[in-house]
Amino acid sequence: MKKVLTTITVLLLLLLTACGGGSTPSGTDSPSTTAAGSESASTGSSGEPVTVVMWSSGRHDYEIYAKPLIDKWNAEHSDIKIDYQIYTENFLQTVEIAAQNNELPDIIMALPQTMVTMLLERGEVASMEPYLTDEERANIDPSMLIEGLNLMNGEIFTHGGGSFAMRLVVNNDILEECGLSGPPKTVDQLIEYAKIVHEKKGSEGVYGFALPMNNPTDALQRGFTSIVTLDGATALNGYDFKQGKYDFSCYKPIMEKLRELWASGAVFPGCESLSIDPLRTQFAAGKIAMYTTYNHSEWGVYTAQFPTDVHWSYEMLPTMDGVIEGSQNMGGGVGWMMLNASKDKDATYKVIQYFGALENRVKFYELGLGMTTDKQVLENAAVPESIGYTPFMAFQPTDKMWPLTPLSMTLEGDEYGQEFAKYIYGFTDDLDSIVTICNDRYNAAYDKSIAEGRDIRRQYPNFNAADPAGTSK
Template structure:
C-alpha cells in the first residue's frame, strides 16, 4: 500500500515537472520573439558591389534612377556602383587596369574593345547566354570581328550611334547661310563667314573638343573620311596597309578653319562638356558629335532655347562611302578579372533588359538596336524634332581594323591635331604616319600579335558585304 502511494506521488511530480518545463519553454520562445520584435537584429550579409563605368553623361538622370531602382529591388544582394567618366575615359580605363582597379562592367568606346580583347581583359559571355536571351537581339546580331572573336561572344548590341553635324539654325540664318555644308570646303567657308559676321558678339563658326585629340577627331575627321569613300582609321582594307594620304583635303579644311579665326577661341584645351555649354549659350555655329548623346544633353544636361538641328556629315567631294555605325554590335563589356562574374552578368542582364532599353529609346536618349525592346516602346519625340538623328541608307556597319598596332611616337590623332594647329607640316606628317604605322603593323604581324586583314573587293559604300558568307 505504501509503495503504491509513493508511485502515485512520483507520477504526480513528474507530470507537474513536465507541465512547468513546457511553460518555461513557451515563455523562453515568447521572450525571444518579443526581443526580436523590440529590435534585436542580426548583421545582414554585405552586398556584392559591382562597379560599372560609362562615358555617357547625357543619360545620367535616367540611368541613375534605373540603377537606384535595381539596387533597391534586386533579390541577389547586388549593389551597382555606377560611375561616369566623360572626359579621358579611355585613359582612365587604362590606368584602372594598370593598377588593378578596373571596373567589373564597362562601356565600349573608341579603341577600347580593340585594345582590351587581345590583352585578355574581356570575359566571353557564351556560358551566360541562353537561346531565349540571344533571340531578343534578332538576326545578324553576332558577327565575327564586331562582337565575336574565334567563335566567342564578348559583347551584345544595345545602342547604335554615328556622328552628325550639330548646327545652330539661328546663327546660320543670321550669317546668311541657307543650308548646312555638304563638303569640307563649304564647312570651312561657312565657319569663317559666321566668325566674320558675328565674332564681335562672341559667336564663332566651328568648334571641336581638342583637349582630347582622339575624342575630337575620331568622331569627326575619321567619319568624314569613311563617308567620302576612304579608309577607316588609316587602314585600307583593299591593300591590307595603312595609308593616311587621303586625309589631306579634310585636314586642309580644318587647318583653314583654325588658322583664319573661323573657330571658337581656345579649342585646343576644350573638353566636350564646356563646348556644349557654349553651344547651348548660342556662341558656336556648328560642331560634330554623336546622334545618341546630343538630344539628351540639350534637354537635360545643358537645357537650351537655341534652335538647333542635325545634318549629315560633309564630305570631300560627295558621298562615295558610308558612315560607320558605332557601337552597332557592342555596348557593355565584362572584365575577365572580375571577382564576381555571376553577379557581374546579372548586372549585364539588367543593363540589356527590355525595360531599361525601352525607356531609354522612348526618352530619346539613343537609337536602341534591340528588336524586343523597340517593339514594346513608343516612338521617341527626338525623332520628330531632329529627323536626321535616325540611321539612313548611308549609315552602315564596318569591319574592324587589325588589332594591336602600336606605332612608336605620336598616334594619328595627335599628329592630325598638330597639323590642324600648324605645329606639323601636312605632307610630312602624313608620310611619317604611313611609315610608322606600317612598320608597327608589320612587326605585330611577324610577332603573331596582329593579323593582316585584306578584302580585295572592299566597297566603303557597302562595307557590310564582307560579313556575308
C-alpha cells in the same frame, strides 16, 4: 666629408626624382598573377547575398535611369545585390590598373574599344554563349557581330545595341540670321557658311565653326575622318582595309579644306586648347554656328548639362562633292560585358539580363539617353522626344558597322591628329611629308604587333566603303 655629403645628396635626389616622376600603379609587374579579385561577385558564407559589381563610364543616365533600376532590384532581391560604380574621365586608367591588380568587377561597360581589346587580350572577358537565351539570340542582328567588338573567337561576349555615328551640329538661329538656308551639303559650302557667319556676326563674337583640338586626333575623329569614308575611302582612322595597311593619303583633300577653314579666321579662337565641353558651353551661349560630334550625346548636353535656348539640330555630315559614295562607321553593338573575375557568373548574368530586359532597354531609348540599333527596342519604343526635335539624331542608312582597326599597337611618336594639325595650323606646307611620316609610323607599329603575334593582317581586297560588313568577311 663634403664629397661624401654631396654624393649622398645626389643619390637621394636620383632616388627622389626617379620615384616621383615615374610613379606607377602598384602591382604592374605581374600580369599573370591569379590572386582573387577583391571586388567581384562573391557568395560569401551561406545565407549572405551575392554582390555583383558593375562599372560604367556613363554618368549622364545614372540619376534618371540606372539608379532607380538598381534601387528597384536591390529592394526586390535578397539573394543578389548590385553595386554600381561610375568612373568617368579616368575609366580606362582605372580598368588598366584594376586588371593588373586582379581587382576587376563582375560586369563592365564595353566601351571604349581600346579597353575592350585590352581585356580581351588579357583573357579577362567571359563568353556569354552558355547563358544566352533563345529570345536573346533571336534579337541579335548578325550584321552587327564583329570579331573583337562583340565576338571573341566567334563567341558573343556583349550584345547591347548602344551605337553612335557622327553628325554636324548646327545653330539654326545663327544660320537663319545670316540668311543661310539649310545645312551645308559640301565641305566647300561648310567653309563658305562659316565665313559668312563670321563676316555678319563676327562683331558679336560669333564664329562659324569650332573643333575641340585639345586632342587633335579626337577632334578629327568626331567628323572629318567620317567625311572621308562617306566619300568612299576604304581607310578608317588611316587604316585601309583594302590594302591591309595604314595609308593616310586619303586625308589630304580634307586636310587642305580644314587648313583653308582655319586660315579664314572663321574658326572659334583658342580651338588649339579647346576640349569638347567648353566648346559646348560656347555653342550653348550662341557663339558657335557649327561643329561635328557624336549623334547620341548633344540632346542630354543641351537639355541637362548646358541648357540652352538655341535652336540647334543634328545634320548629316557634308561630303566633298555633296554625294555619299561610301558610309560612316558607327561604333555599335556594345553593352555590358561579363568578366572572368566574377565568381558567380549565373548571378552576374541575371543582372545583365535585368539591365537588358526589353522594358528597360525601351525606357533608356525613350528617355533619349542613347541611340540604339536594337530592332526590338525600335519596334516597341515610342519615338523619343530627342529624335522628334532633331530627326538626324536617328541612324541613317549610311551609318554602318565597319570592321575594327588594329588596336594592339604601340606607337612610337605622335598620333596622326597631332601631325596633321601642324599642316592645318599652317606650321608646314608639306602635307606629303606628314602623310609619309604617319604611314611609316603606324605601319611600323602594326607590322611589329603582327610579327609578335598580337594582331593579324586585316585585309579585305574587295572592301567597299558602301558595304563594309558585306565586303569584310
